Amino acid sequence: MIAGTNTIYIDGQEIPFTPGQTVMDAALAASVYIPHLCHYPGLPPSGNCRLCMVETGGRNVAACIAQAAAGQEIRNNTPELNAARMAITQMLFVEGNHICPSCEKTGNCKLQAMAYHLGMLDQHFSQFYQHRDIDASHPDIALDRSRCILCDLCVRASRDIDRKNVFAIAGRGIDAHLIVNSASGKLADTPIAATDLAATICPVGAILIKEQGYRVPIGQRIYDRRTICETGLQEHIAQQRRDQ
Amino acid sequence: MTTDHQFKRKIKIATTSLAGCFGCHMSFLDMDERLADLLKQVELDRSPLTDIKHCGPCDIGLIEGGVCNAENVQVLREFRAHCATLVAVGACAINGGVPAMRNYFNVQECLEEVYLRGSGITNPQIPNDPELPLLLDKVYPVSEVVHIDYFLPGCPPSADAFLQLLQPLLAGQKPVVSPSRLHYD
């Protein structure tokens, strides 16, 4: 193989890749941050949050599912793409009910951290104020769909790692919502456990472990100390499992 | 001979708390001794701190709290009409905040729960004095009622964040919230 063939360029920086690797994986391996919420290295990508949109060949592609191709020139950290990412983030905020000061996830939340990263000062769009169901049936795990961003991470974690298939996303477009795979539709009637990946991977405050609230005070949490660009470069399922 | 400072009038600032908890105002006061410097350049108009009841022409208006009743709408429109620059301060002004948690229920349900069914109620009745402002169907962000020029997030924004907003505004520049000061909690 000719040296340099397996190279892409992100914002002019030369980045090696192995055949079959996605743009996202190649970028992360080279410590180049591409904003993302629904991607978690070690889980199959699903390409649904669209925050990792990058521009290549005059069109936008989701870096988490686009395969790297030799010589590809990619634009990532541009004002246009970051403006689009901001609009997507604002839409995620207004579609759900995100009252950060009253949320246990605040400071540890990736949606919030993404908004900080993009410099979001307001939500721009009108609030939806949707009524979404809470499921508090499980003794150890609470599910508040008000904060779910339908990233599909719990679905993939439960199916591919825990092998319990507890969650799914039903409905389309504005009717899309997270469902629980049991006859009653309640978490209590599934085999999910608090130590499962599906119970701990939620990037927002939709799936919370009970009786741990405010153990770490607000102001001393993950994104009070670090940015999502720093943490986003270090995540991997294998590491997440070791930390648990 | 006229000197520079003779031309320099004080910047007029008005503040109000709509559906908020006054936390943002408390944080404003947290500027402590820095307030003394600020007051050399600034004069307060309508504000809970002055008790002036109506807003005259102002340079800057700071709005704490979301819009939950008819009076809030009136006050907010008065501020928009009189303030050249209007700033939404704090989580409640920006997206409704904690008061907006009532938005998952309708007004009737809320009133019944609070005044008829809630615990410890002796003489259950829903207040209907004509002096009481009528509740809106939902608690709204201020930007859904009037145009807002700048947003200062935080619950509440810190005293430093207030300074970071006001200093450029007083100098006639655009304020920029630094990433390290950006917090929604």
Ligand code: SF4
């Ligand atoms: S899930 Fe995140 S963005 Fe939503 S309310 Fe909680 S901390 Fe805020």
Ligand code: SF4
């Ligand atoms: S519950 Fe959490 S992990 Fe599951 S889809 Fe919603 S936001 Fe994603």
